[in-house]
Amino acid sequence: MEENLILITFGFYLVAALICVLLLWHKQHTLEKIGILCTIIAFILLNTVLVYHSLLAGRLPGSSLYEFLLLFAWGMSATYLFILIKYKLQSSGVFILPLIIAVLGCAALFSSKIQPLMPALQSPWLKFHVSVAMIGYSVFAVSFALALMYLLKVPVSISHHKSLDELIYGCNALGFSFLTFVLITGAIWAEEAWGTWWGWDPKETASLITWLVYGFYLHLRHTSLWSNKRGAIITCLGFFAVIFTLMGISLLVPGLHSYT
Amino acid sequence: MTDHKGETNSRTGLGWASLLGRLLTSIRVALLLFTIIALACLPGIFIPQGEDPSFYVHNYGGLAGSLITALDFDRVFDSTWFFVLCLLLFINLLACTIWRWQNFYRCVSKQPSFMAGLHFLGSPFIHTGLVLVLLGSFIGAFYSFEQYCEIDVPGHQAITIGKQRYELQAEGFKIEYHTDGSPSQYYTDLKLIKGGKNLSGKTISVNNPLSYQGIKVYQFNYGWLLDLTLEKDGQSRTIQVKDGDQLALNEEGSEILQLRFYPDWARDEKGRPISRTPQPNNPQLAFLRTSGGIPVDIGMLKPQESSGLADGLKITFSGYRNFTGLHVKKDPGVPLVFAGFVFLGCGIPLHYLVSGQRGKKGE
Numbered sequence: 001m002e003e004n005l006i007l008i009t010f011g012f013y014l015v016a017a018l019i020c021v022l023l024l025w026h027k028q029h030t031l032e033k034i035g036i037l038c039t040i041i042a043f044i045l046l047n048t049v050l051v052y053h054s055l056l057a058g059r060l061p062g063s064s065l066y067e068f069l070l071l072f073a074w075g076m077s078a079t080y081l082f083i084l085i086k087y088k089l090q091s092s093g094v095f096i097l098p099l100i101i102a103v104l105g106c107a108a109l110f111s112s113k114i115q116p117l118m119p120a121l122q123s124p125w126l127k128f129h130v131s132v133a134m135i136g137y138s139v140f141a142v143s144f145a146l147a148l149m150y151l152l153k154v155p156v157s158i159s160h161h162k163s164l165d166e167l168i169y170g171c172n173a174l175g176f177s178f179l180t181f182v183l184i185t186g187a188i189w190a191e192e193a194w195g196t197w198w199g200w201d202p203k204e205t206a207s208l209i210t211w212l213v214y215g216f217y218l219h220l221r222h223t224s225l226w227s228n229k230r231g232a233i234i235t236c237l238g239f240f241a242v243i244f245t246l247m248g249i250s251l252l253v254p255g256l257h258s259y260t
Numbered sequence: 261m262t263d264h265k266g267e268t269n270s271r272t273g274l275g276w277a278s279l280l281g282r283l284l285t286s287i288r289v290a291l292l293l294f295t296i297i298a299l300a301c302l303p304g305i306f307i308p309q310g311e312d313p314s315f316y317v318h319n320y321g322g323l324a325g326s327l328i329t330a331l332d333f334d335r336v337f338d339s340t341w342f343f344v345l346c347l348l349l350f351i352n353l354l355a356c357t358i359w360r361w362q363n364f365y366r367c368v369s370k371q372p373s374f375m376a377g378l379h380f381l382g383s384p385f386i387h388t389g390l391v392l393v394l395l396g397s398f399i400g401a402f403y404s405f406e407q408y409c410e411i412d413v414p415g416h417q418a419i420t421i422g423k424q425r426y427e428l429q430a431e432g433f434k435i436e437y438h439t440d441g442s443p444s445q446y447y448t449d450l451k452l453i454k455g456g457k458n459l460s461g462k463t464i465s466v467n468n469p470l471s472y473q474g475i476k477v478y479q480f481n482y483g484w485l486l487d488l489t490l491e492k493d494g495q496s497r498t499i500q501v502k503d504g505d506q507l508a509l510n511e512e513g514s515e516i517l518q519l520r521f522y523p524d525w526a527r528d529e530k531g532r533p534i535s536r537t538p539q540p541n542n543p544q545l546a547f548l549r550t551s552g553g554i555p556v557d558i559g560m561l562k563p564q565e566s567s568g569l570a571d572g573l574k575i576t577f578s579g580y581r582n583f584t585g586l587h588v589k590k591d592p593g594v595p596l597v598f599a600g601f602v603f604l605g606c607g608i609p610l611h612y613l614v615s616g617q618r619g620k621k622g623e
Contacts, residue, residue, distance in 0.1 A: 116438035116439070116440060116442060116444060117444070118442070118443075119443060119444065119445050119446065119465070119466035119467070120466055120467065122444075122445065122466070122467060123467040173612045174612065176612075177608045177609070177612050177613075180604060180608050181605070181608070184601045184604060184605060187597070187601070188598070188601065189467075191594065192467050192468070192469065193466060193467045193478075194478075195406075195469070195476065195478040195480070195587045195589050196589070196591075197594065197597055198397065200304060200309070200336075200337045202304075202305045205301045205304055205305050206301075206305060208298075208301060209298045209301050209302075212294045212295075212297060212298040213298065215294060216291055216294045216295065216298075219287060219290065219291060219294075220291070223287055249305070253305060253306070
């Protein structure tokens with residue numbers, strides 16, 4: 001049932017993405033509404049998948065790569081709906097929705113079988129660590145989509161008198177805040193579980209690199225040392241670091257975080 | 261971290277030391293250090309760390325392998341050059357923190373609104389937090405104590421931390437299992453003793469260490485201890501070995517007995533021995549005896565079973581039991597690191613979430 005639900009969710013996101021692409025050339029109010037409706041239905045379905053999986057597991061999701069990818073897709077959807085409602089930025093769906101589709105597709109490649117929690121994962125810190133990672137990564141995904149729009153000069157009209165650059169900054173600052181909490185909660189947990197708050201595990205190191213990239217961006221932004229275009233390029237680089245930390249490290253490099 | 265745009269113009273009259281000082285505290289140097297440290301971490305991810313030099317020569321070729329060890333890419337995070345980079349970042353960060361606190365007092369003295377004051381407090385808090393985290397990690401790198409020990413349960417082991425001698429006494433060990441047979445948690449009833457006096461006692465498990473005045477004892481792993489009796493020419497000796505160990509049967513070390521314990525022995529579809537679960541439902545010991553690297557005897561033993569080998573050696577598998585693997589640590593840097601986390605945890609929401617001049621370029 002879970003696989004079928006993911007497939008239907010996948011379909012709705014795909015339709016929503018195609019509508020967003022169509023809207024770039026052909027603005028039509030009804031089409032806009034259908035696109036938003038598809039996104040909302042897909043989001044509700046994704047919520048259903050997560051609730052169903054949690055009920056089966058008897059715990060909140062987030063202890064395997066499959067579960068985290070579902071959460072990641074959920075976080076991206078929630079952030080996209082937020083900017084859709086607040087800033088009326090439906091064109092960002094051209095980039096955000098394919099990302100959600102890609103993440104859901106990746107999740108479908110992994111087994112949805114519920115594994116019992118290994119001893120190291122039996123900690124209250126798991127919920128905090130995974131939650132802040134999900135929010136941080138999702139916001140970074142949206143900032144990446146906005147940065148692509150900026151670099152490709154996609155025409156946008158944003159409500160609340162915000163520029164695309166300001167939105168990218170807002171997302172990066174929020175994502176950076178949550179990433180900092182990912183590192184803090186991870187360090188406190190590691191101190192209790194592994195006996196070292198920082199052990200240069202590949203995932204820890206990759207997270208530090210990601211943190212440095214976004215830290216670099218925020219310092220540049222505050223001091224006006226580089227142009228907005230370069231800021232957008234660093235935002236894209238930062239998101240590649242996020243994806244590498246999440247997928248690359250989990251699949252390619254053995255370490256303490258290899259919970260696939 | 262100040263942005264000295266007029267560095268070249270104001271160089272006249274400044275000593276080199278002053279110039280170096282200004283360079284070290286410049287935001288451009290900070291950004292350069294961010295970049296270099298991020299790049300320096302990459303070999304630490306992609307190249308396996310802490311292996312023998314021959315490993316790198318074997319896997320990466322003669323020239324690349326030698327370069328890896330020469331540049332310390334095989335132990336990036338313990339290398340001197342990486343420490344120097346972190347130290348430079350620390351100096352830069354410290355200067356930046358001082359500057360930000362000065363800036364905060366300047367802003368507060370202009371009597372801004374309460375919310376703006378809170379916002380201005382965010383940045384100094386974040387930077388103070390980072391200074392404390394780096395300082396704590398430096399202290400930890402130089403003064404922390406770590407030791408791994410395996411204790412036969414019930415049993416004890418002495419440890420010396422600094423000039424103090426302690427004793428770890430493991431009085432009980434228990435494993436709990438999930439329904440699929442995988443371990444759900446393992447517990448050790450542990451006491452920390454000094455001079456015969458019980459300092460602290462606790463049932464520790466993964467995520468639940470014993471803690472006493474900065475000393476922490478973690479449940480790290482567990483394994484199997486095997487009791488064997490070897491008899492030859494009327495002489496008998498009882499030995500205790502760890503699962504997976506190799507035992508030298510003669511002084512030259514040419515005769516080796518390799519041992520592998522299967523708590524729940526079975527065969528997989530290719531006929532290879534496996535353990536279905538970690539629980540001792542069908543315990544069996546596999547042994548392989550080699551002479552000069554050539555296998556001469558191979559067999560399986562159940563508990564209390566014996567096997568006679570080629571040259572009159574008789575091996576008896578007397579029994580098995582768990583040992584508990586403990587990780588003992590004392591890191592005086594941890595309180596500073598955690599204090600840094602508190603500053604960071606307060607500073608981040610103050611800086612980014614409390615309304616101020618956020619988002620404006622060139623703030």
